Amino acid sequence: MPELPEMENYRKLLSQHIINVPITGVTVNREKTINLAADEFAKTLLGARVVFVERRAKHILFHLHDGRRLLLHLMLGGLLFYGTEEERPERTTQVELAFGDHILYFMGLRLGYLHLLSVKESEAAMGKLGPELLDRRMNAERFAGLLKGRRGSLKSLLVNQHVMAGIGNCYADEIAFDAGLLPTALVQNLPPEAVTRLYGSICKVLTEATQIGGYMEMPFMTGDTVTGTYNDHCKVYDREGEPCLRGGGTIVKTELSGRKVFYCPDCQHAE
Structure with a gap:
C-alpha cells in the first residue's frame, strides 16, 4: 500500500502538471470507486480546475476551484499514471480525468476510492488522523x-x-x-x-x-x-x-x- 513517501512524490508530480488546467473529460469504469452516480460525478467535474494538491497521511486531496475536494486513497495496489491516449497503460483503469490532451489514469482501485466531497466532509474524513511526523511543528x-x-x-x-x-x-x-x-x-x-x-x-x-x-x-x-x-x-x-x-x-x-x-x-x- 502506498505510504507517505509515495503519496508525497505523487503530490509533487501532480502539482507540476495539473494545477489550473480545466478537466475536459471524465471516464468512470467502476462506479464503486466513486461516491456519486457516474453521470453526476462527471457532470460536476467537467470544467473544474484543481487549484492545489495536498497530501494528508496516505491520502491526496485535490482542491477544486469551487471549494470542493477530490479525496483519493489508493489503498492496496492503487497507482496513478499521467499521459496521452497513446501512452495509455496496459492496465484496467477505474477512473480517468482528462486535462486537455493528457489523462490522469487511476488504476488498481479495487479497494481504493476517489470521492468528491465538500470542505466539511473532507475535514471530517481526515479528522481522526494523527499528526504529520515531517511537519515543521513536530520535534x-x-x-x-x-x-x-x-x-x-x-x-x-x-x-x-x-x-x-x-x-x-x-x-x-x-x-x-x-x-x-x-x-x-x-x-x-x-x-x-x-x-x-x-x-x-x-x-x-x-x-x-x-x-x-x-x-x-x-x-x-x-x-x-x-x-x-x-x-x-x-x-x-x-x-x-x-x-x-x-x-x-x-x-x-x-x-x-x-x-x-x-x-x-x-x-x-x-x-
Whole structure:
C-alpha cells in the first residue's frame, strides 16, 4: 500500500502538471470507486480546475476551484499514471480525468476510492488522523509526547494512523531497522534515548524515501526516472533470507498482529 513517501512524490508530480488546467473529460469504469452516480460525478467535474494538491497521511486531496475536494486513497495496489491516449497503460483503469490532451489514469482501485466531497466532509474524513511526523511543528519532544502512555509493539504503534499519519508496513520496518530497534519492542519499555533515536530514524527514512520516489512499481509518466527507485534501497523489507547490510545477520520474516514483519535479529534490539 502506498505510504507517505509515495503519496508525497505523487503530490509533487501532480502539482507540476495539473494545477489550473480545466478537466475536459471524465471516464468512470467502476462506479464503486466513486461516491456519486457516474453521470453526476462527471457532470460536476467537467470544467473544474484543481487549484492545489495536498497530501494528508496516505491520502491526496485535490482542491477544486469551487471549494470542493477530490479525496483519493489508493489503498492496496492503487497507482496513478499521467499521459496521452497513446501512452495509455496496459492496465484496467477505474477512473480517468482528462486535462486537455493528457489523462490522469487511476488504476488498481479495487479497494481504493476517489470521492468528491465538500470542505466539511473532507475535514471530517481526515479528522481522526494523527499528526504529520515531517511537519515543521513536530520535534523530538512532541514526538515523545505521542508515545507517552502508549503500550504495545513498536510496529503496531508506527502503523496506527490515529497516533501518527502516513507510515505503513514497509517504512515501519525500515524505520525500526534504522533505529536498531526490534519491531516487536514494547513501546512502554523504550528509554528516552531510544525514543529520540526512533524519531531521528523516522525523519531520515521518510525524507530519503520521498526524495527518491518511494517504492511504486511503475513511473508516474513517460520519462519519469524517479518514482519507485526506493524499492532498491530497502534494508529489510521484502528481503527475507538475505544478508543484513549492517552486519553479519540474516533478515528474518515473521508476522505480528496479522502484518508481515522484516528485521535483523542480530543488530535490532528491544531498546
